[in-house]
Amino acid sequence: MLTLDRCTVYYHKALAIGKVQLEVGPNELISVIGANGSGKSTILKLIMGFVKATEGEVIFEGEDIASLPPHKIAARGISLSPEGSRIPPELTVLESLELGAFLKKDAARIKRSFEEVFRLFPILQERKNQLGGTLSGGERQMLSLARALVSEPKLLMLDEPSQGLAPIVRKEIFQQIEKIKDRNISCILVEQEVVFSLKIAKRCYVLANGHVMIAGNSRELMENESFRHSYMGLT
Numbered sequence: 705m706l707t708l709d710r711c712t713v714y715y716h717k718a719l720a721i722g723k724v725q726l727e728v729g730p731n732e733l734i735s736v737i738g739a740n741g742s743g744k745s746t747i748l749k750l751i752m753g754f755v756k757a758t759e760g761e762v763i764f765e766g767e768d769i770a771s772l773p774p775h776k777i778a779a780r781g782i783s784l785s786p787e788g789s790r791i792p793p794e795l796t797v798l799e800s801l802e803l804g805a806f807l808k809k810d811a812a813r814i815k816r817s818f819e820e821v822f823r824l825f826p827i828l829q830e831r832k833n834q835l836g837g838t839l840s841g842g843e844r845q846m847l848s849l850a851r852a853l854v855s856e857p858k859l860l861m862l863d864e865p866s867q868g869l870a871p872i873v874r875k876e877i878f879q880q881i882e883k884i885k886d887r888n889i890s891c892i893l894v895e896q897e898v899v900f901s902l903k904i905a906k907r908c909y910v911l912a913n914g915h916v917m918i919a920g921n922s923r924e925l926m927e928n929e930s931f932r933h934s935y936m937g938l939t
Contacts, residue, residue: 706762706765708761710759711757711759712759712760714758721747723915724916731889732891733890735904737898745787747894748863751764751782751861764780781856782858783853784852784861785860788864789844791844792836794837797831801851804851805854817854824884840873841869842873842877849881861891866895866896874897893905902926905922
């Protein structure tokens with residue numbers, strides 16, 4: 705479904721990612737892990753069109769989308785739940801969800817997608833008339849996920865969905881991501897919680913200094929002693 709072919713991105717003169725190769729298959733969830741500043745979020749921004757590659761191609765369903773603006777990329781079925789949720793504080797929960805569905809024209813379809821995310825996140829239905837700025841951190845993250853889902857994406861990208869959340873809330877977010885996985889949506893998960901990332905994803909890409917250092921089967925990586933020591937803090 706998606707291929708990054710030797711993609712390089714610079715921020716001014718600083719290398720963000722270099723010659724990155726990455727693939728996502730239909731209905732597949734992959735994880736991207738690495739330290740802060742390793743280039744994980746840059747990959748998602750590149751796919752979404754927020755930054756442009758100096759070389760390489762971004763192929764989505766057979767089309768090179770690297771030069772397209774973000775709204776045209778979204779129209780092709782790619783959605784991003786950004787790092788830090790970025791929920792407008794002055795909008796209600798319902799209004800934020802309506803932003804996520806702005807490309808849809810079928811009212812009945814919009815209604816169905818809202819019903820689906822309310823089933824996935826019941827607390828959002830209870831808070832639907834509440835302002836985003838009054839939500840808890842966990843509720844804002846749920847709203848960010850729901851907003852990305854109401855567009856009915858073919859490819860969903862999640863950027864650090866557990867960042868800054870209390871352990872009990874983080875656990876709940878992880879449970880919701882597992883449910884999203886069962887919806888047969890292709891997904892890229894960027895997440896600092898390495899153990900969860902490896903458990904939920906079939907394949908994993910490990911970034912360091914903007915380069916893919918390791919790419920492989922998640923189960924095999926979890927059984928690799930060197931990987932467990934270097935990236936999971938385990939022996």
